[in-house]
Amino acid sequence: MSMGADLSSVRVVRFHQLGGPEVLQIETMRRSALGSTDVRVAVKALALNRADAMFRRGQYIETAKLPSTLGYEAAGVVIEVGDAVTDLLVGDAVCVVPQLGASRHGSYADELVVPQQHLVLKPARLSFAEAAAAWMQYLTPYGALVEIADLGQGDTVLITAASSSVGLGAIQIAKLLGAIPIATTLTRDKKSAVMAAGAAHVIATEEESLLGRLQAIVGENGLRAAFDAVGGPQLADIAEVMSPMGVLIVHGALSPEPTLFPLKTALRKSLSVRGYVFSEVVGDAERLARACRFILDGLACGALNPVIDRSFAFDDIVAAHRYLESNQQIGKIVVTL
Template structure:
């Protein structure tokens, strides 16, 4: 919980700092700068941030490899947890001092950006944090949970389905494994190497496959008595996508939400024989088709909150670094060997 702030700090942001980049490049272009928040806009809430959730697309954005080109200097951040400092006069439902999570309802930055000590965000991006939930739990949950819920409900998972989840040790992969299991599906999760298969099983997957040295198509066929997977959730792309399509059942669906094999998401391509799609569908699914639908977003918030309370959804935290170690955090993002969510904690004087 943040310490009480003075009147000037509450309304002007005090000695606020945020991360920005003024040129494109690697983690070294990230700089910590002081900034002054403008007058609080209508429909917005000012938050003192305690814990920040990091996402791989932010590293792509920094290099201009994301779907949206940055306008320099560019801020960063779409999710965090903190305490309400102030609200615009037209905002209802939140009070000063209340703990809140900031949700990724905008891309590539929410409000003034959450890689910061303070941020102004639209009230629609906030959910209250329950007293029994830690800042780390909440900061790890929402981006992963919302993206996974979007995928799992795009073509609704039915009890008895068999699904494939690639990159299962990532935060979204973990959430997908757990949500699919909660919906009653059998989950086949993949990782590149056999060394990480035990992690997938510990996360709740029914079966684990190491795609570097195992026959994914054959294993899925064996598990499903030759039928194939009802749905495949893929964030890897590249050559693996051919096998994933082959492992999909007739009238099944391949839902892509990333392309880790491509350093630039805009350069990623789908290259498969047309006949491979016979009686199968393939689509790219982004989070914002959910957050732009009020009814779907409300349902997602309710489900994720309930699943967290029941213990059905628990996204692990790989590590928590200090806010000032943001460059090191981005090196870890780009290395791609995380087991769960990477977080930054703001330390206040």
């Protein structure tokens, strides 16, 4: 069952070699067949993530299978449903919940075929751009802060690289849980925006001592948890300020310097130090269901509110990726169709 013209082709962003933004090409491809549990979605907006740029350059934990699609997030309108789909109808506004395998299931296209289990109804209060921007931004910190750290009322949590969409999402989730978010940025330029997003304290790590400021903020109580996107030498400073039995979760490697495991500090404080990626949530049906309920509830009540930095047209996808790599943004970059 379909709505509108039955077009035979779709426009898809792909790359045939690893490299900078210039390797991205918009190609016209034959429409994919619809399986019995699949849903065809006309995309109204898609969102960019730092992982997309790393994936394109061959630096991400997932390896691109060339020629490759890319992207994890989109929102749009259902235009066709498979015979076994019962919970979605043609005309429904939906969000694409990120799938694994960006080379095959990339979201950068004007039309997508998505398994029904990776779609949820778009919250009415959100625009399509906001709905596209919500999922990696909240799924990633949800798994770390809720499922792993089990943050609660009054817990202190450090969130590094906090001006990113995931960092801002982590601040909002921490506040929703009643925790106290302490954030870092590189310089003071983004400090006010991160404070406005809800951080209790913001440390500019290129201009202030991370260790000294953290010690002044948390005192003898220490950090209950840390959600670190940077790694590198600062991991030792973070470990030094953790409370006994604290949880230090590393989800990124923005630092170009080696990351050494703070063994003696971890032993002395009985710390949990572990790597984490969003696929831990997406790859587990029960955890994904819990995450979706948490995120949808937060979006519905306004406690979670996606921050959009800038919007680009689909034809300007190369320019959008150049901006993504400029590190100027505060929040999410989206593409609208």
